[in-house]
Amino acid sequence: MTQRLDATDAGFAAAFETLVNARRESDAGVRESVAAIVADVRARGDVAVAELTARFDGHELATTGWEVPRAERRAALDGLGSDLRDALELAAERIRLFHAAQVPADRDAVDAQGVRLGSRWRAVEAAGLYVPGGRAAYPSSVLMNALPARAAGVDRLTMVTPTPNGEVNPLVLAAAEIAGVDQVFRIGGAQAIAALAYGTERIAATDVIVGPGNAWVAEAKRQLYGVVGIDMVAGPSEIVVVADGANDPDWIAIDLLSQAEHDPVSQSILITDDAAFGDAVMAAVEARLTTLATERVARASWADYGAIIVVPTLDAAIPLVDRLAPEHLEIATDDPDAIFARVRHAGSVFLGRHTPEAVGDYVAGPNHVLPTGRRARFSSGLSVLDFMKRTSFLALDPVSLRAIGPAAVTLATAEGLPAHAASVAVRLGS
Amino acid sequence: MTQRLDATDAGFAAAFETLVNARRESDAGVRESVAAIVADVRARGDVAVAELTARFDGHELATTGWEVPRAERRAALDGLGSDLRDALELAAERIRLFHAAQVPADRDAVDAQGVRLGSRWRAVEAAGLYVPGGRAAYPSSVLMNALPARAAGVDRLTMVTPTPNGEVNPLVLAAAEIAGVDQVFRIGGAQAIAALAYGTERIAATDVIVGPGNAWVAEAKRQLYGVVGIDMVAGPSEIVVVADGANDPDWIAIDLLSQAEHDPVSQSILITDDAAFGDAVMAAVEARLTTLATERVARASWADYGAIIVVPTLDAAIPLVDRLAPEHLEIATDDPDAIFARVRHAGSVFLGRHTPEAVGDYVAGPNHVLPTGRRARFSSGLSVLDFMKRTSFLALDPVSLRAIGPAAVTLATAEGLPAHAASVAVRLGS
Numbered sequence: 001m002t003q004r005l006d007a008t009d010a011g012f013a014a015a016f017e018t019l020v021n022a023r024r025e026s027d028a029g030v031r032e033s034v035a036a037i038v039a040d041v042r043a044r045g046d047v048a049v050a051e052l053t054a055r056f057d058g059h060e061l062a063t064t065g066w067e068v069p070r071a072e073r074r075a076a077l078d079g080l081g082s083d084l085r086d087a088l089e090l091a092a093e094r095i096r097l098f099h100a101a102q103v104p105a106d107r108d109a110v111d112a113q114g115v116r117l118g119s120r121w122r123a124v125e126a127a128g129l130y131v132p133g134g135r136a137a138y139p140s141s142v143l144m145n146a147l148p149a150r151a152a153g154v155d156r157l158t159m160v161t162p163t164p165n166g167e168v169n170p171l172v173l174a175a176a177e178i179a180g181v182d183q184v185f186r187i188g189g190a191q192a193i194a195a196l197a198y199g200t201e202r203i204a205a206t207d208v209i210v211g212p213g214n215a216w217v218a219e220a221k222r223q224l225y226g227v228v229g230i231d232m233v234a235g236p237s238e239i240v241v242v243a244d245g246a247n248d249p250d251w252i253a254i255d256l257l258s259q260a261e262h263d264p265v266s267q268s269i270l271i272t273d274d275a276a277f278g279d280a281v282m283a284a285v286e287a288r289l290t291t292l293a294t295e296r297v298a299r300a301s302w303a304d305y306g307a308i309i310v311v312p313t314l315d316a317a318i319p320l321v322d323r324l325a326p327e328h329l330e331i332a333t334d335d336p337d338a339i340f341a342r343v344r345h346a347g348s349v350f351l352g353r354h355t356p357e358a359v360g361d362y363v364a365g366p367n368h369v370l371p372t373g374r375r376a377r378f379s380s381g382l383s384v385l386d387f388m389k390r391t392s393f394l395a396l397d398p399v400s401l402r403a404i405g406p407a408a409v410t411l412a413t414a415e416g417l418p419a420h421a422a423s424v425a426v427r428l429g430s
Numbered sequence: 431m432t433q434r435l436d437a438t439d440a441g442f443a444a445a446f447e448t449l450v451n452a453r454r455e456s457d458a459g460v461r462e463s464v465a466a467i468v469a470d471v472r473a474r475g476d477v478a479v480a481e482l483t484a485r486f487d488g489h490e491l492a493t494t495g496w497e498v499p500r501a502e503r504r505a506a507l508d509g510l511g512s513d514l515r516d517a518l519e520l521a522a523e524r525i526r527l528f529h530a531a532q533v534p535a536d537r538d539a540v541d542a543q544g545v546r547l548g549s550r551w552r553a554v555e556a557a558g559l560y561v562p563g564g565r566a567a568y569p570s571s572v573l574m575n576a577l578p579a580r581a582a583g584v585d586r587l588t589m590v591t592p593t594p595n596g597e598v599n600p601l602v603l604a605a606a607e608i609a610g611v612d613q614v615f616r617i618g619g620a621q622a623i624a625a626l627a628y629g630t631e632r633i634a635a636t637d638v639i640v641g642p643g644n645a646w647v648a649e650a651k652r653q654l655y656g657v658v659g660i661d662m663v664a665g666p667s668e669i670v671v672v673a674d675g676a677n678d679p680d681w682i683a684i685d686l687l688s689q690a691e692h693d694p695v696s697q698s699i700l701i702t703d704d705a706a707f708g709d710a711v712m713a714a715v716e717a718r719l720t721t722l723a724t725e726r727v728a729r730a731s732w733a734d735y736g737a738i739i740v741v742p743t744l745d746a747a748i749p750l751v752d753r754l755a756p757e758h759l760e761i762a763t764d765d766p767d768a769i770f771a772r773v774r775h776a777g778s779v780f781l782g783r784h785t786p787e788a789v790g791d792y793v794a795g796p797n798h799v800l801p802t803g804r805r806a807r808f809s810s811g812l813s814v815l816d817f818m819k820r821t822s823f824l825a826l827d828p829v830s831l832r833a834i835g836p837a838a839v840t841l842a843t844a845e846g847l848p849a850h851a852a853s854v855a856v857r858l859g860s
Contacts, residue, residue, distance in 0.1 A: 031465075084844055087837035094834070098547060101537065116781070117528060117795055122774050124808045138845050171844060207808040225655060226663035229808035233656035251856055257849040292848050340823065344552050351546070351825035356853040359826060362838040365547055366822035378554045378637040378659035380820035390810040392796035393770065395781035396789060404524070407517035408792040414514055414601060415568050418722050419687040423786040426681055 002285075003307040004278070007316055019307055020323055023236065023265050023373070034190045034219040041194035046201050052191040057133075057164045061186065064166035066202055068173065068184040076173035085174075091363045092143050092178050098365030099151040102384040108393075114400035119392045123153035124229070126204065127387055128196030129181065130211030131172055133162040133188055139175035140361060144368050145211050145382065146179035152387035157181050158206055160196060162188020188213075190220035197224040208387055210369070231382055235373035238267040239357055240324055240346075242317045242339060243281075243332040245274030247353060253284035255330060258358050260301035261294035267305040269324065271317040278308045318342050325376040328357045347376045401427055432715075433737040434708070437746055449737055450753055453666065453695050453803070464620045464649040471624035476631045482621040487563075487594045491616065494596035496632055498603065498614040506603035515604070521793045522573050522608050528795030529581035532814040538823075544830035549822045553583035554659070556634065557817055558626035559611065560641030561602055563592040563618055569605035570791060574798050575641050575812065576609035582817035587611050588636055590626060592618020618643075620650035627654040638817055640799070661812055665803035668697040669787055670754055670776075672747045672769060673711075673762040675704030677783060683714035685760060688788050690731035691724035697735040699754065701747040708738045748772050755806040758787045777806045831857055 005015050040048040050061050077085070108118035127149040131137055142159070149157050159176055161168055163186040176184055185203060187195065193213075199205030208229040209221060221230040239259040243252050256268035272278050285302060289295050311317050318339065321329060325345035333339065336351040343349070347370030350357050361368045369382035396405075405424045412420035435445050470478040480491050507515070538548035557579040561567055572589070579587050589606055591598055593616040606614055615633060617625065623643075629635030638659040639651060651660045669689040673682050686698035702708050715732060719725050741747050748769065751759060755775035763769065766781040773779070777800030780787050791798045799812035826835075835854045842850035 031461075035461075083840050087840040087844075090834065090837045091841065097541075102549075104534070107531065111527075111795075115794060119532075119796070125774070140841055140845065222652070222655065225652065226805065248856075251853070254849055254853045254856055258847070258853045261847055261849045288849070288852070293846070294848060298849060336825070343821075344555070345819075346821050349821055349823040351823060352827070354828055354831050354857055355824050355826045356857060358842055358847075358850040358853045359831065359835060359838045360822075360824050361850060362841045363834045364545060364824050364826075365541075366549070366824060370822075371819075375656065376819065376821070378819055381822055383820070385815070389775075389801075389806065389808055390813070391773075391776050391779055391806070392790075392800075392811055393779040393781060394785050394790050394794050394796060395766070396785045396794075397782070398784055401784050401789065404520065404793045405789060407520045408789045410513050410517040411521065411570055411792045412788055414517075415570065416723070417688070417691055417788075418724060419684055419691045419718070419728060420788040420791060422718070423681070423684045423688045423788045426678075426684055427784055427786060 002282070002302055004282070005307060005309045006275075007309060007311040007320070016309070016320065016323070019269070020374070022305055023267060030216050030219050034216055034223060037190040038194040038220060038223055041191050041200070042198045049187055049191050049195050049200060052189065053187050056189050057162050059164055059166055059186070064163070064186060066185055066187070068168055068186060073173045073177045073184060076170040077177040079170060080174050087363070088139060088143070088175060088178055091140065092147060094363055094365040095143055095147045096151060099148045099367070099384050103151065103388070104385070113403040114397065115404065116395040119390050121388050121390050123155070123388050124207035125154070126156040126158065126206040127154045128206035128209040129157060129159045130192065130209065130213050130217055131159055131161040132213055133164060137161065137169045137172050139171040140368065141212065142172055142175035142181070143179055146176065146181055148367065148382055148384050149210075149387045150180055152384040154387050156204070156206070158196065158203065159184045160187050160192040162186070162192070188217075190216045193217055193220035193224060197228045210382065210386065229386065231369065231386055232371055232375060232379045234369070236265040236267070237262040238326050238372060239328040239330065240269045240271060240321055240326040241330040241332060242271050242314060242321065243277070243330070244272065244314060245277035246334070247277070247332050249277060249280035249284040250288065251353070252281050252332065253288050255356055256281070256285060256306065257288055257292065257298050257302070258356070259328065260306065261292060261298040264297055264300040265305065266301045268302060269307045269309065271309045271311055271320060273311055273314050275310045278310050282308055314339060321346065325374040327370045327372045327376065330355070330357055345376045347371045347381055398427075432712070432732055434712070435737060435739045436705075437739060437741040437750070446739070446750065446753070449699070450804070452735055453697060460646050460649050464646055464653060467620040468624040468650060468653055471621050471630070472628045479617055479621050479625050479630060482619065483617050486619050486621075487592050489594055489596055489616065494593070494616060496615055496617070498598055498616060503603045503607045503614060506600040507607040509600060510604050517793070518569060518573070518605060518608055521570065522577060524793055524795040525573055525577045526581060529578045529797070529814050533581065533818070534815070543833040544827065545834065546825040549820050551818050551820050553585070553818050554637035555584070556586040556588065556636040557584045558636035558639040559587060559589045560622065560639065560643050560647055561589055561591040562643055563594060567591065567599040567602050569601040570798065571642065572602055572605035572611070573609055576606065576611055578797065578812055578814050579817045580610055582814040584817050586634070586636075588626065588633065589614045590617050590622040592616070592622070618647075620646045623647055623650035623654060627658045640812065640816065659816070661799065661816055662801055662805060662809045664799070666695040666697070667692045668756050668802060669758040669760065670699045670701060670751055670756040671760040671762060672701050672744060672751065673707070673760070674702065674744060675707035676764070677707070677762050679707060679710035679714040680718065681783070682711050682762060683718050685786055686711070686715060686736065687718055687722065687728050687732070688786070689758065690728040690736065691722060692727070694727055694730040695735065696731045698732060699736065700738045701741055701750060702738070703741055703744050705740045708740050712738055744769060751776065755804040757800045757802045757806065760785070760787055775806045777801045777811055828857075
């Protein structure tokens, strides 16, 4: 059942660590199967992709065609009701603006020794976007993955999505059309990732592959990391809410449930300095749960991984937040910046009482693809940087080479690399 | 033997593709062994590390101690000759300056709808640095891996290096001291990577692990990607030199050899528009080879993977460079920027006739840890960003939530996520 912890209890540290480590991700034993699929697609290309798609998706590519024609994507967009279309367009515009501002500036300057030094950013040529089939096929996810690639300046954007019955969710197609996806293929699983990485006759190779997927997809991306760039390995969603007693318990309850409804292994944690407020939120969660069409999933997540932690002061919440390094952090207080300034590890932070996490999932602008499973300690949400790379550069002349070249000769000689030393020395006339 | 190719020959495209794909990296069949080592260290900690170190390095940790004491590191630095110490200090200072300027600016602004949006960069808490033993233990590599971590603001920097006879290269220790490494452990291999990732009784866990290593080290990093952050998987070194006929053939020859001497599977390619100059470089390489203490390695690399490609004009070099996406690119012409502006894929670029690649290996300032094996298509050299992560944040008030919240409700409802929709709607009073 949902845990209620008091940070001043003797057993708190151990109980909290249990909570931190509750959701071990397994590799589901797919390593060898995925390796075989990747090798097969690399060797046999489209023939392997078609066979694997028939086997795993029960879908004969010959029947519906490999690619979703442009007309079908256009029709999906035209078929949207105006409310939905306006909402997608608003979301797309705000996501575009936020990510366009992430494009880093180039550097090019001459230093005191006369050495010209710099770095230059360029987009990768092609990106692949994985979109899961079924329940997890979210149009918002298409926007969040495709638009940063477009903002980076990627030339070509290829989407793949499994279509067990040959059909694609029209909302996903409409979002792909809004985001300017170039091609959409009806394939999925590890075979789709391998096709995007190595290329086949029909599917041109890409340089970076992003997007969520099941254990097979995640393992294929991990195995192909280095052949292509990938986004971070994603686990189930999570939220930590830091809230004082001045909040409406129902608002906080529904925020906790908005993560719980994603997945039975999602995790929602409230940290509060007001025990009575914690009790009120607990009751409000129960009341809200029965109203949700997603009750089954949300109830399981809340029961198995949910927690309410009472701390003596909100200052004491900060080390707990950093230890959890949550994907999402809400700080529902009057002065949320005072707490935010002292938090080090979180994927995305939602400040104040009127910033529910869900507004960031859809329309605010920052990316909703965020590090999970304590990975906010070392990784960041998806950004244009995932679709760009930096080239450093140098230019010396005889004068600046004379200033710093002798040190390079000394170090190369000490490292036992005579050609390195000679390549500098020969230009110094020595 | 070293290939001589003419871009106007009928068979050029096929021969060039052979060159591009000549050096397939193998995983050396270590996947399962590494997985077993990682699991063992995770389960048994220091006991496993000690057993594996005895087995693979023939080194009993109990004899020399796990850690290199601070006094020994200090003594290594004090024992350097003044030329070498000055060279290391100059290199460290220039590397520090270049990387400090990479620390990204935070963002925090309110948009036209009244939504406050931003992102904030923070360093990871702890970084692990792998330094190979033996021939490849380079002090320059210690500086290039450790100083960006320090510039990022990492709290704790832990170095590991295998010491088969219990001793560490004093140059490596001196560089670690200059770079401000906190602890140095006498361990290596996959077991050291696993210890840095999961932590043991003696070795605190780190958040990011960087540094070059053999196939076991590379595979361990790949398997632990996601548990920790890692730098890019590194392959053997490579250089492409684009040069016109006005260069001294000996200068270009020695530049080609400065990569060839690294490894028998390094690759050095000259692209020139002057066939006679190409012949002169070929002859100069032969003459230089016999003078090198590294002749055996350099000759093997040059014979097996070296090439001289003659193109009708240097413009024709550009698509070849992009296809190779080389780690290092020298452009030895009077107007190198004209070519550089049109190149899309390269790790680091050296402009003009007085910028040998080796000056960048040691003292110029940009990082020498660069993408190899065509990975410059999608990845970048090591930088402070590898040791930092970005937290996005949002703050809305009732007015801005009214402006964009309804669209979030529409999208959440369309995606079948009622708690997401309710978390916004409840704050809109609907």
